[in-house]
Amino acid sequence: MLLIKCPWCGERAETEFSYGGEAGITRPRDPDALSDAEWADYLFNRTNPRGAHEELWNHAHGCRRWFGAERDTVSYVIARTYKLGS
Amino acid sequence: MKYSALNLVRNALTGNRNWTPAWRSPEPAREYDVVIVGGGGHGLATAYYLAKEHGIRRVAVLEKGWIGGGNTGRNTTIVRSNYLWTEASLLYEKSMQLWEGLSQDLNYNVMFSQRGVYNLGHTLQDMRDIERRVSANRLNGIDAEVVTAAQLKTAIPYLDTSPDARYPILGASLQRRAGVARHDAVAWGFARAADSLGVDIIEQCEVTAIRTEQGGVSAVETTRGTIRAGKVGVVVAGNASVLASMAGLRLPVESHPLQAFVSEPLKPVLDTVVMSNAVHGYVSQSDKGELVIGAGIDAYLGYGQRGSFPTIEHTMEAIITLFPIFSRVRMLRLWGGIVDVCPDACPIISKTPVAGLYFNCGWGTGGFKATPGSGWTFAHTIAQDRPHELNAPFDLERFTTGALIDEHGAAAVAH
Ligand SMILES: Cc1cc2nc3c(=O)[nH]c(=O)nc-3n(C[C@H](O)[C@H](O)[C@H](O)COP(=O)(O)OP(=O)(O)OC[C@H]3O[C@@H](n4cnc5c(N)ncnc54)[C@H](O)[C@@H]3O)c2cc1C
Ligand SMILES: [Zn+2]
Numbered sequence: 001m002l003l004i005k006c007p008w009c010g011e012r013a014e015t016e017f018s019y020g021g022e023a024g025i026t027r028p029r030d031p032d033a034l035s036d037a038e039w040a041d042y043l044f045n046r047t048n049p050r051g052a053h054e055e056l057w058n059h060a061h062g063c064r065r066w067f068g069a070e071r072d073t074v075s076y077v078i079a080r081t082y083k084l085g086s
Numbered sequence: 087m088k089y090s091a092l093n094l095v096r097n098a099l100t101g102n103r104n105w106t107p108a109w110r111s112p113e114p115a116r117e118y119d120v121v122i123v124g125g126g127g128h129g130l131a132t133a134y135y136l137a138k139e140h141g142i143r144r145v146a147v148l149e150k151g152w153i154g155g156g157n158t159g160r161n162t163t164i165v166r167s168n169y170l171w172t173e174a175s176l177l178y179e180k181s182m183q184l185w186e187g188l189s190q191d192l193n194y195n196v197m198f199s200q201r202g203v204y205n206l207g208h209t210l211q212d213m214r215d216i217e218r219r220v221s222a223n224r225l226n227g228i229d230a231e232v233v234t235a236a237q238l239k240t241a242i243p244y245l246d247t248s249p250d251a252r253y254p255i256l257g258a259s260l261q262r263r264a265g266v267a268r269h270d271a272v273a274w275g276f277a278r279a280a281d282s283l284g285v286d287i288i289e290q291c292e293v294t295a296i297r298t299e300q301g302g303v304s305a306v307e308t309t310r311g312t313i314r315a316g317k318v319g320v321v322v323a324g325n326a327s328v329l330a331s332m333a334g335l336r337l338p339v340e341s342h343p344l345q346a347f348v349s350e351p352l353k354p355v356l357d358t359v360v361m362s363n364a365v366h367g368y369v370s371q372s373d374k375g376e377l378v379i380g381a382g383i384d385a386y387l388g389y390g391q392r393g394s395f396p397t398i399e400h401t402m403e404a405i406i407t408l409f410p411i412f413s414r415v416r417m418l419r420l421w422g423g424i425v426d427v428c429p430d431a432c433p434i435i436s437k438t439p440v441a442g443l444y445f446n447c448g449w450g451t452g453g454f455k456a457t458p459g460s461g462w463t464f465a466h467t468i469a470q471d472r473p474h475e476l477n478a479p480f481d482l483e484r485f486t487t488g489a490l491i492d493e494h495g496a497a498a499v500a501h
Binding site for chain 2: 001002014015018019021036037039040041043044045046047048049050053055071073074075076
């Protein structure tokens with residue numbers, strides 16, 4: 001069981017959270033300007049690294065706020081969690 | 087050495103001292119026509135069909151650990167072909183037909199057992215989806231039938247079909263030709279058959295870089311030195327993105343932990359395979375008597391070959407909901423694999439923007455059933471440098487054109 005530190009509520013069990021995928025993917029400002037390949041890259045392609053991963057989590061059964069986390073995808077150790085934009 | 091009753095007797099009479107290893111363990115050559123990265127079932131099958139169907143015998147399979155040590159040796163071995171969309175049905179059905187002759191073809195008993203697979207329906211919408219999928223299967227010439235709760239009660243006596251169950255069972259789809267096979271034997275059988283056609287199977291050999299020259303693949307760097315290659319086929323399941331990044335490519339794939347469980351051995355109690363999307367679990371009984379159990383992936387990315395405790399708890403709840411009689415059975419072992427999940431729950435068997443580099447991945451939770459067909463179509467794609475019509479819809483381009491093949495429903499609760 002992962003113990004995840006919500007930046008607002010502190011450490012809680014994994015079951016209180018839902019996973020939000022890779023962090024830092026921004027919706028293109030002008031989708032019409034993109035080629036199909038660029039749009040596909042935004043929509044479907046993921047970094048999916050073996051090792052350090054910046055990702056989003058939601059404290060779904062708590063304060064319901066989104067936050068960022070840096071987690072190792074092999075050891076599953078969470079190096080840090082942070083308020084988005086901080 | 088051919089495996090036959092005669093050879094069994096001959097070797098028994100000579101004290102079993104003259105058996106030869108099922109495959110050689112050669113040193114890697116400096117160069118091959120085709121290098122396959124990944125010694126799971128899919129990679130070994132690809133090498134076998136390259137040699138057998140296309141006459142390409144200067145082939146190496148490079149495996150970083152031992153063959154079959156990835157998802158091939160970790161899966162719950164369900165084989166079926168009752169997918170919804172025509173593209174997927176035909177691909178999985180090609181596999182099913184190869185399974186039906188595989189033990190003879192490989193001269194190796196893969197213990198393919200067509201004991202049937204039931205996909206349960208718990209709501210009216212489940213039953214409508216089941217009828218639609220069964221009809222679609224039949225239009226594609228694939229055996230499928232809808233069974234009622236009353237039929238289930240007779241066929242699977244310990245299944246809780248009572249109307250007051252927490253998630254009442256209304257019926258199911260049944261594919262009688264579906265079933266299970268022995269996972270290790272699939273890896274070993276393909277390895278032995280490929281080896282006998284001249285393929286080098288090289289274990290303890292991790293690919294660490296992919297070299298290109300003038301936009302085409304030229305070699306792979308490995309922990310056992312540089313190996314030059316005319317073509318490279320990558321089939322590494324959960325590590326697909328890692329290998330793709332070596333060639334500067336990005337894939338629409340994410341790697342997740344998926345767990346499986348086996349119980350202590352029991353007397354025969356379940357002679358078929360039962361899966362439920364809604365309750366979210368599935369179970370069969372191995373020939374040794376163990377219950378073989380699985381459910382869904384862990385939600386987060388994971389390369390750790392182990393999953394989380396909440397998922398274990400959830401899986402057990404699902405199985406006990408379906409079979410209350412199993413509540414006191416003890417689990418013997420559990421483990422995880424790394425599954426490569428695609429957005430449309432369908433695989434990628436494709437050329438890439440790098441000439442001579444091919445990827446086969448995205449099978450996620452359900453590629454064991456496709457092992458022979460995946461190898462057969464991937465071998466064709468590599469040998470001819472163009473996909474076979476069976477795997478043409480499964481190219482990387484579909485994520486750009488938008489021609490996705492949405493199999494989330496029939497891909498079911500994993501597998
Ligand atoms: C718990 C679980 C249950 C499952 N249940 C079912 C089921 O019931 N039915 C079904 O159809 N499917 C099931 N699956 C899915 C199925 O196991 C896979 O889709 C299938 O086995 C993939 O085969 P493969 O040969 O592509 O991958 P693998 O068997 O994983 O082989 C890939 C190989 O590549 C090697 N490799 C990785 N990186 C490198 C490198 N850099 N250099 C060299 N080698 C490398 C790995 O060591 C590995 O041996 C399940 C999976 C899991 C984990
Ligand atoms: Zn919180």
